[in-house]
Amino acid sequence: MEQLSFKTLKMLGYKGYLKPEAPEKALQFGEGNFLRAFVEDFLDTANQKADWNGKIAMVQPTPRGRKTDVFNAQDGLYTLYLRGSRNGEKVDEKRVISSVSRCINPYRDYEAFLEAACSPALEMMVSNTTEAGIVFDPSAKLEDRPCLSFPGKLTQALYARFKKGLPGVVILSCELIDNNGKELLHCVNRHIEAWKLDEAFKKYVNEENIFCNTLVDRIVPGGVKEEAENAAMDQENGYEDPLKDVGECFGIWIIEGPRELEDRLPFKKAGLAEYVQVVPDVTPYKKRKVRILNGAHTGFVLGAYLAGQDIVRDCMQNEAIRGFMNKMLYEEVMPTLPLDQEDLKKFAAAVADRFNNPFVDHQLMSISLNSTSKWRARNMPSFKDYIAMNHRLPVCLTMSLAAYIAFYSNEIQRREADGLVCRRPAGNEYKVQDDAWVLDFYFAHKDDTAAELVHAVLTNEQMWGENLAEVAGLEKEVVKDLELIRKEGAEKAFASCL
Structure with a gap:
């Protein structure tokens, strides 16, 4: 059985929505099950229903990640199952998600990470690096390739954009801590001070980028753990997919920010206002x-x-x-x-x-x-x-x-x-x-x-x-x-x- 890819889907005559090519408009720190059943799902819908015409470049958050090569072998594709109950009716939906362009291992290819961060089309950076991810690491240095901590990597990415004269982006942190966006900005500012970066960059970070507090809500059990069930799903699909993901059909993303974000982000235009909301206070x-x-x-x-x-x-x-x-x-x-x-x-x-x-x-x-x-x-x-x-x-x-x-x-x-x-x-x-x-x-x-x-x-x-x-x-x-x-x-x- 062939592994999931655009070539495999074409061979099988797949009739679902796919987005083979688009500029990278989102940089995502993390490649875990939650983000793939949440952010990627919403942005895939934005491509399909609002012609967002964008792709997500994933960044492997730790040196120990093992999914990067699998993602790239599958052209960034994976099968998402959303299951549960809606209005009292059983829901069991699946689709191939095609909103991911590639997965970057910055510990192996630091230049590719900076290149993605400096995409002229980039609109947003997204993260879910667990509750322990938003912490200031005093040992991190600007010269690290890359910093081990997420705030360190983010500071490196923003500094690279600043030096190229590129505009700021919307930063959506999905970690489950209070004031996640503000805490992340606080960590970035501490890195700016510790690395003695100039005031112009600090002004760029704080005035040209929007760090949003967010509230995320979707239960994502993750991949299929039973070997027999996994094999049966592959058999039904006609391809092997070790990256398949499972989440509940309910999903809410509350984003704290100025009202103009509704038009800047693609979700409202995609008819997702019930699920993704921009509010003045989360x-x-x-x-x-x-x-x-x-x-x-x-x-x-x-x-x-x-x-x-x-x-x-x-x-x-x-x-x-x-x-x-x-x-x-x-x-x-x-x-x-x-x-x-x-x-x-x-x-x-x-x-x-x-x-x-x-x-x-x-x-x-x-x-x-x-x-x-x-x-x-x-x-x-x-x-x-x-x-x-x-x-x-x-x-x-x-x-x-x-x-x-x-x-x-x-x-x-x-x-x-x-x-x-x-x-x-x-x-x-x-x-x-x-x-x-x-x-x-x-x-x-x-x-x-x-x-x-x-x-x-x-x-x-x-x-x-x-x-x-x-x-x-x-x-x-x-x-x-x-x-x-x-x-x-x-x-x-x-x-x-x-």
């Missing part, structure tokens, strides 16, 4: 994701596990659990968020679709890790905002706090080095994993009554940063909810909120 959208998507997980999974569920998708088929989640989101969380309510409803509907993904068995126990800090970060802000707005306790968020306590205390069996072993109502043991001090706390209170335990939890300021027992009526309500969970089960407790 903060409300991050809050939307944390409070709705992540908050929903933390709000229902602990009680759902006690109710006998094991994976997220099955929870969406349970009337009480799904009803509980929806009431929590639509009546208690979303009204507190500073965004258009219709937009929030669409996002919440997409979250329900994502939870119902028929291709992903998302284990509740994997979501349960470190739920103390998760409830504080994801659910407590909505809880407090609801009270401030309505002057009463939110029924479902309060129940979610009781479910958290129930999960951490249900028939505690023993304390092990890596967790607290409890027993589920169904009879099997499960291991609670959290910070050691949290587990020690619950183990020390394993013989408490419901009232004693709730009081100890709510007054533990190390957990919550404040004394939650001071919230009017909360302690009494959580005791009642915890006793209901223990007596009637979590499913009936959730149903009681409806």
